[in-house]
Amino acid sequence: MISLFRDAEALVRSEAEAAYPYECCGLVMGVLDGQDGDLRKGSALVVVANAREGDARRRRFSIGPEDFLRAEREAARLGLDVIGVYHSHPDHPAVPSEYDLSHALPFYSYVIVSVEGGRAGDMTSWRLAPDRSSFAPEPLEVDPGPARPES
Numbered sequence: 291m292i293s294l295f296r297d298a299e300a301l302v303r304s305e306a307e308a309a310y311p312y313e314c315c316g317l318v319m320g321v322l323d324g325q326d327g328d329l330r331k332g333s334a335l336v337v338v339a340n341a342r343e344g345d346a347r348r349r350r351f352s353i354g355p356e357d358f359l360r361a362e363r364e365a366a367r368l369g370l371d372v373i374g375v376y377h378s379h380p381d382h383p384a385v386p387s388e389y390d391l392s393h394a395l396p397f398y399s400y401v402i403v404s405v406e407g408g409r410a411g412d413m414t415s416w417r418l419a420p421d422r423s424s425f426a427p428e429p430l431e432v433d434p435g436p437a438r439p440e441s
């Protein structure tokens with residue numbers, strides 16, 4: 291399961307709406323918890339510019355190696371790991387495409403948010419099967435996150 295802090299979940303939605311009608315993308319930072327590290331807590335994002343160009347961004351996203359490196363460094367600075375990839379599906383359901391499957395890596399949680407007519411809707415998460423043949427849905431929940439100090 292992946293548990294996204296509310297602020298991170300809200301940022302995925304706002305980035306997805308801002309990028310519409312193109313796909314937004316980025317990386318999820320957090321920690322692995324629970325037995326076998328199977329509870330993933332996503333607490334912050336690294337927002338990435340979609341490296342695809344022009345109209346290709348409507349149906350594809352790409353994260354460049356320099357952005358992965360930047361995210362790894364940022365995560366290390368915060369004592370976190372890069373645990374997932376998020377992107378949006380403009381006017382498409384929040385299910386992985388064949389393109390997503392062929393470009394996915396093991397380990398990462400793949401968070402997808404659907405954006406219908408510019409408004410973010412369903413959000414789902416997926417994990418690549420060990421043989422890379424398919425995605426399995428991963429339960430996703432929103433965590434209120436750490437309590438903020440009262441002002």
Ligand SMILES: [Zn+2]
Binds near residue numbers: 378379386387390402
């Ligand atoms: Zn996709």
